[in-house]
Amino acid sequence: MSDPMDFLLWTKGPAFEWAIAIFALGLLARLLEIFVIGRRPNYAEPRAGEWGPGMRTVFTRSIADPGTFKSAPFNVVVGWIWHVGFLIVLLLFIPHLELIKSLLGFAWPGLPNPVVDLVTAVTLVALVATLVHRLTHPVKKRISTVEDYVVWGITFLVVLSGYLAYHRVINPYPLALGLHILSAEIFLILLPFTKLTHIFTTVIARWYNGASFGRRGVAS
Amino acid sequence: MSELTLERGLAALRAEIDGPVAAFFSSCVHCGICATACPFYVETGDPKYTPILKVEPLRRVWKSEFTLWGRLLSTLGLTKKVTDEMLAEWEELIYDSCSMCGRCSLVCPVGNDIQAMVRKTREGMVASGHAPEGLIAASVRAIQTGSPMGLQWKTLQVQIEHVQSSTGLEVPVDKAGVDYLAMLSSMEVINFPEYLEAITKIFDHAGVTWTLSTQCFEATNAGIQIGNKDVAALLVQRVVDAAVKLGVKNVISPECGHAYTAIRWEGPNLIGKPYPFKVFHIIEVLDELRAAGRIKTEGMETDRLSMHDPCNLARKSGVIDQQRNLMNLVADNFVELKEHGKYQWCCGAGGGVSSNERAEPLKLAAFKRKKAQIEEVSPARMVTMCATCRTQLEEGLEEFNMDIPVVGLTEMIADHLVEKA
Secondary structure (H helix, E strand, O other): OOOOHHHHHHHHHHHHHHHHHHHHHHHHHHHHHHHHHHHOOOOOOOOOOOHOOOOOHHHHHOOOOOHHHHHHHHHHHHHHHHHHHHHHHHHEHHHHHHHHHHHOOOOOEOOOOOHHHHHHHHHHHHHHHHHHHHHHHHHHHHOOOOOHHHHHHHHHHHHHHHHHHHHHOOOHHHHHHHOOOOOOOOOOHHHHHHHHHHHHHHHHHHHHHHHHHOOOOOOO | OOOOOOOHHHHHHHHHOHHHHHHHHHHHHOOOOOOOOHHHHHHHHHHHHHHHHHHHHHHHHHHHOOOOOHHHHHOOOOOOOOHHHHHOOOOHHHHHHHOOOOOOHHHHOOOOOOHHHOOOOOOOHHEEEEEEOOHHHHHHHHHOOOOOOOHHHHHHHHHHHHHHHEEEEEEEOOOOOOEEEEOHHHHHHHHOOHHHHHHHHHHHHHHOOOOEEEOOOOOOOOOHHOOOOOHHHHHHHHHHHHHHHHOOEEEEEOOOOHHHHHHHHHHHHHHHHHHHHHHEHHHHHHHHHHOOOOOOOOOOOOOOOOOOOOOOOOOOOOOHHHHHHHHHHHOOOOOOOOOHHHHHHOOOOOOOOOHHHHHHHHHHHEEEEEEEHHHOOOEEEEEEOHHHHHHHHHHHHHHHOOOEEEEEEEHHHHEEEOOOO
């Protein structure tokens, strides 16, 4: 695989298939781990149903309450910036949409490249800021594990390698693109085994939270 | 009690892990926002009091035994184990520095109900022999005497006689078939006897039929505070037995926060079936009577009053509007604390912290958040509806030389009843 083109083809072929398979099976296992245990019956007379309040919290918890915004503005603002930036780049960059179309058979309109380019740069800066915050804030320092830094590293690499490939900083181009695809594949492989799982399980966690508060008559 | 060991502790933690716990731990991104919601962290600045860190023992058991990946790592010896040393270190985090106020559960961006996981983790702490002395003693007294403070019926009987002679009203005892069985907390009987007088007057005024029970008068539940289902179930069963024996339709939890969540929300699950009666906090009952026009008041409090929502009542039980309706009935100059209702800040004494003498410095530290809130609106008096909160507010305000008396809402309502013609 000394040839950059061979490397690119490997990342687009066998590596991609393996990554998707590990991601899918791993995620399925994680979801089963949650749903198979389930909950015990609750005999306390509820004030309200669970389904509605649960769904409400799935959405409302995305917005910080005023007190939290005031006490953790960095977390809230920078967290929003990089999450939204990451999603814009992932879901609205035209070459990504071509991949999505080839996989799913359909896609949606993307954003002009210069816009995505700017969003990518902002996302990278925001990600660096979250790393500095994690390394310096006493609470984050205390609760961080190796996994937190590994996950930060791969997330940053995915965005950075895409940015470098787009700007032709790494040559030849097949090597640059291959590195970007490979980092995305590592991201997918790590997803089910690290906190990246939150991409999927947050919906479940928020629902349980909203349901539990909701049955007691509190909109959480 | 059989021997308390690490093995039993681990078994208790295992038994507590359910779908929500798995979803919560799967979702935590270590953002640390929960710390900003915790009065114990906010007022000490010590990151070890970060709420999600407090449930680390539960997380370790989940990770190594309830996830495929963790089990694999565990067989290779690559996961962190829960040890006796660890639990000994965590005892302060899970008891002394947590009032289970649930504010962290309300702000966690991924929706983790951390308070619920603290409650679960305490089961493992008790079973492994890592519960604080103060809470163990309260639990033992509750089992043996019916009261966590060792209070007996004869003491309450003296109170009853005082109330009867000062009001000229009968305090009904062991009356079968009445609408309400009123429960009390020992803290109330000892520190705030005006509560019993207040409900006696209000129920007479509103024509409510009610009773106390000599079989069981204590509403609080030391088993839930320490985190032991067996003790908690035994204490709840006493309330259920008394209510069933008297054939009442409703049970009233007194001005106590955790007693209400214990009977209202955990109780049926502890005994494994629904109750044949309904459970209300006294404030809910009073607001229903108000709405039905059965409480007639006269005169208003004119000084600047603010209100402390007990966590167990507001955030954890959805009783938020009722106390405001009642305040508006008798207070002209009521000002809210800035963050109130479901976002209120804990007084620092709940969840067993006040029964745990060792936690006294932390309890006072956490109170500083409440103190700051009170200073923001400078009330002449504070009103609340939980005996533990009230004691903490009184002691805390005194500690900081703040001359702000604290009153119970029920007695304030009783003070404004229109005299019978």
